[in-house]
Amino acid sequence: MTVDYLSSPEGYRVQKTLAKPITFQGVGLHTGRQTKVTLVPAEPNHGIVFLRTDLKMVPKIFAHYEAVVATSLATSLGYADFPEARISTVEHLMSAIYAMGITNLMVEVDGPEIPILDGSSLPYLEAMSETGAQLQPFSTPVLKIIKPVRIYKNGAVCELLPRERLRLTTSIDFAHPAIGLQTYALELTPRAFHDEISSARTFGFLKDLDKLKRHELAQGASLDNVLAFSDTEVLNPGGMRFADECVRHKLLDALGDLALCGSWILGEMVSYRGGHSIHLALLKALKDHPTHWELLPAEPLYTP
Numbered sequence: 001m002t003v004d005y006l007s008s009p010e011g012y013r014v015q016k017t018l019a020k021p022i023t024f025q026g027v028g029l030h031t032g033r034q035t036k037v038t039l040v041p042a043e044p045n046h047g048i049v050f051l052r053t054d055l056k057m058v059p060k061i062f063a064h065y066e067a068v069v070a071t072s073l074a075t076s077l078g079y080a081d082f083p084e085a086r087i088s089t090v091e092h093l094m095s096a097i098y099a100m101g102i103t104n105l106m107v108e109v110d111g112p113e114i115p116i117l118d119g120s121s122l123p124y125l126e127a128m129s130e131t132g133a134q135l136q137p138f139s140t141p142v143l144k145i146i147k148p149v150r151i152y153k154n155g156a157v158c159e160l161l162p163r164e165r166l167r168l169t170t171s172i173d174f175a176h177p178a179i180g181l182q183t184y185a186l187e188l189t190p191r192a193f194h195d196e197i198s199s200a201r202t203f204g205f206l207k208d209l210d211k212l213k214r215h216e217l218a219q220g221a222s223l224d225n226v227l228a229f230s231d232t233e234v235l236n237p238g239g240m241r242f243a244d245e246c247v248r249h250k251l252l253d254a255l256g257d258l259a260l261c262g263s264w265i266l267g268e269m270v271s272y273r274g275g276h277s278i279h280l281a282l283l284k285a286l287k288d289h290p291t292h293w294e295l296l297p298a299e300p301l302y303t304p
Contacts, residue, residue, distance in 0.1 A: 032219030
């Protein structure tokens with residue numbers, strides 16, 4: 001039987017890049033600035049690397065949890081001693097890249113934030129799917145979870161468990177009549193991510209908007225890119241895309257943060273009331289539990 005390495009779970013074990021560059025342009029959710037991002041194909045073992053093209057003499061930023069400099073309302077990458085060069089709100093793009101199994105890209109950004117587009121990963125995923133992926137003759141490095149790694153933080157729980165394929169299980173609990181307690185689980189494949197997760201939008205509450213704007217956040221937020229709630233109902237004219245869109249988006253965010261491990265993961269991430277901060281803490285906790293996982297390095301693949 002022939003294996004489809006571009007759309008099946010087995011495809012995550014082979015390195016891939018895009019067939020050609022793709023450019024996106026739009027407003028940043030928090031900065032409100034128009035920004036352009038271009039995904040440029042890269043050679044094998046390059047990894048996902050970000051570059052601020054609007055600044056001179058700026059070092060490249062690897063898409064890795066050690067490069068995370070902020071997790072308040074979004075995941076931001078950069079260097080602690082170079083704050084003006086950070087790139088924020090990378091999680092929706094990283095989620096689409098990871099779900100597609102793309103392992104090697106240069107991400108060129110001409111501003112401080114990745115465009116929010118419609119608030120989900122769907123525009124990124126569809127553009128990458130239309131462009132197509134190119135297989136590369138190396139296996140993907142794999143982080144295999146052997147024993148559980150678990151952390152607790154401010155009433156939230158997040159853990160990595162042994163499993164033969166990557167699965168995510170996410171639970172949220174909001175005291176809102178349209179949300180409440182929701183749980184969603186997904187075994188990751190490109191098709192499952194596209195159909196069940198990618199279109200779930202970031203969400204927020206009208207009561208928080210003024211406070212966020214006073215802190216120079218949510219400057220680009222609108223009903224075009226945020227699923228917004230009043231105290232009692234959804235404000236978007238079209239309503240929700242799924243009855244449980246909020247928990248699906250939390251799973252999307254979790255995958256985007258998990259992608260910053262720098263490897264494919266064989267295991268299950270389970271979270272309750274999770275967020276960017278605890279996702280980062282979980283990845284950092286791997287160093288404290290070196291016997292709970294093993295890293296299978298990238299290796300050349302035979303190509304006839």
